[in-house]
Amino acid sequence: MSTNTKSFLSSEFLTDIKTQTADSHKKLESLPVSASILSPDMKIEDYIHYLSLMHDVHKNTEDVIYPMLAGVIDDLGQRKKKHLIEGDLQFLNYNKADAAKVFDVSGRSISFALGIFYVIEGSSLGGRFILKNITANQRLSGGEGVSYFTGYGDTTGSYWKNFLNMFAEYEEHNNCSEDIIKGAVYAFDSIYNHFESRGK
Numbered sequence: 001m002s003t004n005t006k007s008f009l010s011s012e013f014l015t016d017i018k019t020q021t022a023d024s025h026k027k028l029e030s031l032p033v034s035a036s037i038l039s040p041d042m043k044i045e046d047y048i049h050y051l052s053l054m055h056d057v058h059k060n061t062e063d064v065i066y067p068m069l070a071g072v073i074d075d076l077g078q079r080k081k082k083h084l085i086e087g088d089l090q091f092l093n094y095n096k097a098d099a100a101k102v103f104d105v106s107g108r109s110i111s112f113a114l115g116i117f118y119v120i121e122g123s124s125l126g127g128r129f130i131l132k133n134i135t136a137n138q139r140l141s142g143g144e145g146v147s148y149f150t151g152y153g154d155t156t157g158s159y160w161k162n163f164l165n166m167f168a169e170y171e172e173h174n175n176c177s178e179d180i181i182k183g184a185v186y187a188f189d190s191i192y193n194h195f196e197s198r199g200k
Helices: 012-020 022-029 032-036 044-069 082-091 110-134 153-174 177-197
Strands: none
Touching (some): 012 153, 012 177, 032 044, 032 177, 044 110, 044 177, 110 153
């Protein structure tokens, strides 16, 4: 993307995508798998199960979405999180043997893939909220096993704003809001189906 200093954060498109994905977002958060890590008495096995499912999501994203967005997101390489989940699972002595496919983007556009990435990247914000709950568990209170939810740490907010700016700039230059929003809804629905089919 360009080095344009103009801010796109007040873009009407950003309001539209948040509104049009709200129902799919709430539906995903209502699943027992999602709710389990926000429980005051969260069990380690539920946490491991959630991380395992999210490993599938991030592995698939890095395998098929990242190559499509290489020329769109400037700091794409810094946003990888699969390795963080792998480190957390290793700390918890869990060996993840296989990975499920979550997204099918064959024949899809860059705009559609960008919509998927919007959902993936947005989960980092929610992760900061979840972090407070999971670190209440004694096994996770020492700062280990929580790298994924720690994410970008204190820079999470600025990472999100920088992404949104690149994201909205791309939409404005390419006039592709409809396709991006379709990708975002598809991402929420695909993760929902992934969680539901492998829920406990």
